[in-house]
Amino acid sequence: MPENKQVEQHGGCVCGAVRFVTHGLPDRITVCHCLWCQRRTGTAFGTEVVFDEAKIIFSGGDLKAHRHTSDESGRWLDMHFCSECGTNLGITVEVRSGIRTIPAGAFDNPEWLDQTDTDVRHVYTRSQRHWGDLDQAVKTYDGYFE
Template sequence: MSETIHTGGCQCGAVRFKAHGDEFASSICHCRMCQKQTGGYFGAFATFADNKVEWSRGEVSYFVSSNIAKRGFCKDCGTPLTYEWHGDGVSLAIGAFDDPDKVAPNKQLATKSRIQSFDTLHKLKVREDTYGVEQSCVKLQNFQHPDHDTTTWPKE
């Protein structure tokens, strides 16, 4: 049986990764550092052993966010990619995976810092109509890297 390979990368395609195997921990973290890194309600990460992660295109840039951790991102498009600490493991941003559902989180961390409105998101009104969306999409040119590996990027 072959080993599972989870692929992913940044929005512009300059940085791509492969995470090997199905032994990983997956969570969302509500700490302020994760909120600020992602600009969202939480950071969502799947953690693989160091020797299970390979960078298949480009190089990750880093911000040292504390005395024990650094956070990786793409210097070209700004996509948050990693949380790395002094230990064995690379936490890869779940949203950066080509198939995020395959590394879905199964626990929450640092819930004391959870943004209060997180608990009521499921109550938000859902906008069912798509008025104007079709017209906007006709003019849309998407420069985002596709959710799969490519031999070259951007397209020539």
């Protein structure tokens, strides 16, 4: 894999209707163990590969979004998904405009993120499920990172 930041990565949803290309490296990978991410993903955590919105180009079928408004902050968060198959295709949040995430599992090459030195942060580990146990070596935060 080239070391330069122009590297393109492809990915998409389960049914193949929605495709995307990302340009360059992400800002970070946030693995979120909060209860809300457990519910929205149906598993132990959400994996958010965080990009500048301008670095992602979507093509093909329609994306839909569900807007969730936080009871605590009153701010919105849009959950994006394929309108055909429902695959999770990331989130955008009011609090950080211009930022867009892609779930780590949606890339065609599941190994490319392992080949970068992208910072990985595990947040809301206070609600981490034991059946999704982490290696003790990873960097963790009891709540969100500051």
